Amino acid sequence: MLASALAGRIALSIVAVVIAGTIAFALLNLKRGRVDPTEYAIGGRSFGTIFLWVLLAGEIYTAFTFLGAAGWVYLHGAAAYYIPAYGAIGYLVGYALLPRIRRLGAERGLVTAPDLLANYYRSPRLGVLAAILYVILALPYVTLQLSGLQIVLSSAGYGWLDGAIGAAVAFTAIALFTFTAGLRGTAWASLVKDGLVLAVVLFAGIALPIHFFGSLGGMFAQLQRTNAALLTLPTGDAPFGQVWFITTVLFTGIGFYMGPHSIAATFSARSDNTLRRNAMLLPLYSIVLIVIFFAGYAALLLVPGLHGHAADQSFLLVIARYYPPWVMGFVAGAGALAALVPSSALILASAAIVVRNIVRPAFPGRIDERHETLAMRVAVIAISAAALLAWWLAPETLGSLLLVYYSGITQFLPGVVGAAFGLRLRGIAVTLGLAAGVVTAALLTYVLAHLGFNPGFGGLIANLLVVALVEWLAPKTKTSPPMANSSFEAPTTD
Amino acid sequence: MNSWRLRTLRIAIALLPVLAFAVGTPLLNHVEPRIVGLPLNLAWVILWILLTPLCLMAIERLRNVKT
Numbered sequence: 001m002l003a004s005a006l007a008g009r010i011a012l013s014i015v016a017v018v019i020a021g022t023i024a025f026a027l028l029n030l031k032r033g034r035v036d037p038t039e040y041a042i043g044g045r046s047f048g049t050i051f052l053w054v055l056l057a058g059e060i061y062t063a064f065t066f067l068g069a070a071g072w073v074y075l076h077g078a079a080a081y082y083i084p085a086y087g088a089i090g091y092l093v094g095y096a097l098l099p100r101i102r103r104l105g106a107e108r109g110l111v112t113a114p115d116l117l118a119n120y121y122r123s124p125r126l127g128v129l130a131a132i133l134y135v136i137l138a139l140p141y142v143t144l145q146l147s148g149l150q151i152v153l154s155s156a157g158y159g160w161l162d163g164a165i166g167a168a169v170a171f172t173a174i175a176l177f178t179f180t181a182g183l184r185g186t187a188w189a190s191l192v193k194d195g196l197v198l199a200v201v202l203f204a205g206i207a208l209p210i211h212f213f214g215s216l217g218g219m220f221a222q223l224q225r226t227n228a229a230l231l232t233l234p235t236g237d238a239p240f241g242q243v244w245f246i247t248t249v250l251f252t253g254i255g256f257y258m259g260p261h262s263i264a265a266t267f268s269a270r271s272d273n274t275l276r277r278n279a280m281l282l283p284l285y286s287i288v289l290i291v292i293f294f295a296g297y298a299a300l301l302l303v304p305g306l307h308g309h310a311a312d313q314s315f316l317l318v319i320a321r322y323y324p325p326w327v328m329g330f331v332a333g334a335g336a337l338a339a340l341v342p343s344s345a346l347i348l349a350s351a352a353i354v355v356r357n358i359v360r361p362a363f364p365g366r367i368d369e370r371h372e373t374l375a376m377r378v379a380v381i382a383i384s385a386a387a388l389l390a391w392w393l394a395p396e397t398l399g400s401l402l403l404v405y406y407s408g409i410t411q412f413l414p415g416v417v418g419a420a421f422g423l424r425l426r427g428i429a430v431t432l433g434l435a436a437g438v439v440t441a442a443l444l445t446y447v448l449a450h451l452g453f454n455p456g457f458g459g460l461i462a463n464l465l466v467v468a469l470v471e472w473l474a475p476k477t478k479t480s481p482p483m484a485n486s487s488f489e490a491p492t493t494d
Numbered sequence: 495m496n497s498w499r500l501r502t503l504r505i506a507i508a509l510l511p512v513l514a515f516a517v518g519t520p521l522l523n524h525v526e527p528r529i530v531g532l533p534l535n536l537a538w539v540i541l542w543i544l545l546t547p548l549c550l551m552a553i554e555r556l557r558n559v560k561t
Contacts (some may be wrong), residue, residue: 081519081536088542095553242523246517280551280554283547
């Protein structure tokens, strides 16, 4: 008991130093002076290759990836390979899509994802619907990070301290940091986080198998003797089988960059070439996931018998059992940052959306440019508090909401692709398609649970059908999409 | 090469990793033969993680070709 209290104190002290050090490092790198809303929310459209690398890849790999990918391999084996597979497809889509989105953003002064839809389709209504959907989908994702944080801190506490209180404290710190720092601060913090995560992942994924099984090959030879069925996918349309794999990889891949924070990161890019150069190198980031899989497989052999969510702790248990507390401190520190920094990006994107696409249209003329940054800062605190409260009061509800995060986010694809490629779609078609897609995906997820295929796919098909139907039925005189200039008014008819 | 053929070629190259990951992985659903100790399906995923940047570089090179 005494020993575990001491171990917990050592490990948690290191975690605290890692978090505080990252925040201090990021704050020291910020410029002083007045911060306009564009600087606060999207870094003044000035980010180069390195910041975009960490924002467009690092922010997508959260605590859920860090712990969840190991947990997935532990429970479902080869089905987990869908994660790097959809990532690589996502980067391909990003290569074609993101430079076009950035250009629209720079030409028209867009800051948020709903800005893009409302401006291009000249539909404030679409902007409001998109904004509400984005915030509803993003909030559970933030609370999921809180649960990840709790797992990490509980493991690092060796039972000496309840992880929930630590998670709430760390989350409050990061909310205040986001309030102060904006996206530029988040990018600096992300840089530290990615470096530490990389170091920990290499240790856990390469050193663990070699330490315990002689080599990676030795580990897989043993897995083949004890868990052979896990190393391949179930055939046909079985749960997590081949059909599920194909549909999920394609669907999640095309929706990879539809998250509100990814669109914000795209707007933060300095140039189209920066984004294209990034897209070419980003697939290499997926190697990190492969190494996490090695850690998950090692955990399966070393601490077998975990079920459900407990599997997410699998490789932390290995560290706790076989390594000194200071190692645990750095591993948990990396895990905590992997939860906190992406939360910061997501909260920031949501705050910008709430201010620009919900509050401002509701009270026209009340928030001018000068007060917009302040309004975003207030929204950061409000959203963080809401996430913390919701996580504390109703974690189960949030867990089930999360099931539709990817299915829901991907329903923005027709509208975003249409805008990026200059398609002349009507705002009403995109709005109704979006609504139909989200409703269908939610129904398929909750009513017909455990399909052999990805439920979001059904939603996307409904979405596209509605878009096509409205375009076909609507009167033939249609407004042409505004081409080069940023003016909002005076729709012209063909 | 004219611009239409260039465009088709770029799309074809982009489809290679998509098909390799989404369709290739579930079809190569075997552990044996193991590649440097790794199961065949996992080795396939790793191979294409390394090949995808090369495909994107080829696409980028073709983008800059004058027609």
